[in-house]
């Protein structure tokens with residue numbers, strides 16, 4: 001068996017990360033490689049180089065934003081905390097995301113990333129702290145969010161109507177956005193006949209249909225093939241260039257060069 005994870009963890013500690021955090025990152029990285037059906041060194045390259053890259057990204061997540069001017073604040077969390085019964089999921093979370101910025105929420109399974117994103121969307125009330133968000137928000141859940149017996153066009157019409165769009169405009173916008181993810185919805189095909197990755201593309205399109213200023217995305221690329229995955233990050237860059245704010249829950253630490261802020265929930269206070 002490959003000793004890549006051990007070497008990676010060792011290098012992270014050598015570069016100054018806490019051993020527990022290094023262990024967690026190493027386990028997550030190995031898990032990602034497993035999800036891609038490949039070895040970590042094939043996916044990420046040599047362990048010591050990837051460790052250096054990752055530590056640099058984690059320490060200087062604001063580098064990307066220096067290249068252009070950020071816009072107004074679209075989301076501000078201050079001292080946000082959430083408990084389920086007596087269990088604190090996270091506490092004291094601060095995050096400010098402006099137009100033209102991308103924030104990544106990272107951390108181990110179960111540390112509360114989806115919960116926090118739902119707090120950002122206003123779907124869950126926090127137990128502590130304040131949340132201010134812009135009015136036009138698009139939320140893309142990790143899965144679900146679509147009706148299996150409706151077609152893509154019918155989803156466009158339905159979600160468009162909720163945002164005050166006439167059916168024709170909703171359908172043409174949906175088709176246009178789908179094309180940017182290299183997807184052409186087949187007329188008459190219900191969602192239950194779509195692959196998991198294509199269903200996620202539909203979720204993404206629905207989240208963006210009404211032209212939100214703030215996009216909240218919960219691992220939206222699950223099931224994407226490599227090309228679609230690259231299209232997705234290309235799209236994130238396009239949103240950013242267009243002055244939108246994006247918050248994305250991700251496990252894919254090698255994409256952190258695409259983001260302006262990294263909120264590591266596993267490292268935030270109160271949730272471990």
Ligand SMILES: Nc1ncnc2c1ncn2[C@@H]1O[C@H](COP(=O)(O)OP(=O)(O)OP(=O)(O)O)[C@@H](O)[C@H]1O
Nearest residue numbers: 084085089107108109110111112113114115116142
């Ligand atoms: N409605 C709920 N009631 C009670 N506990 C919940 C509820 N929703 C989530 N939890 C718990 O809160 C914790 C955080 O869950 P959450 O789904 O936010 O984690 P996550 O970081 O997104 O996980 P993953 O990486 O696996 O998607 C978990 O322990 C989960 O079991």
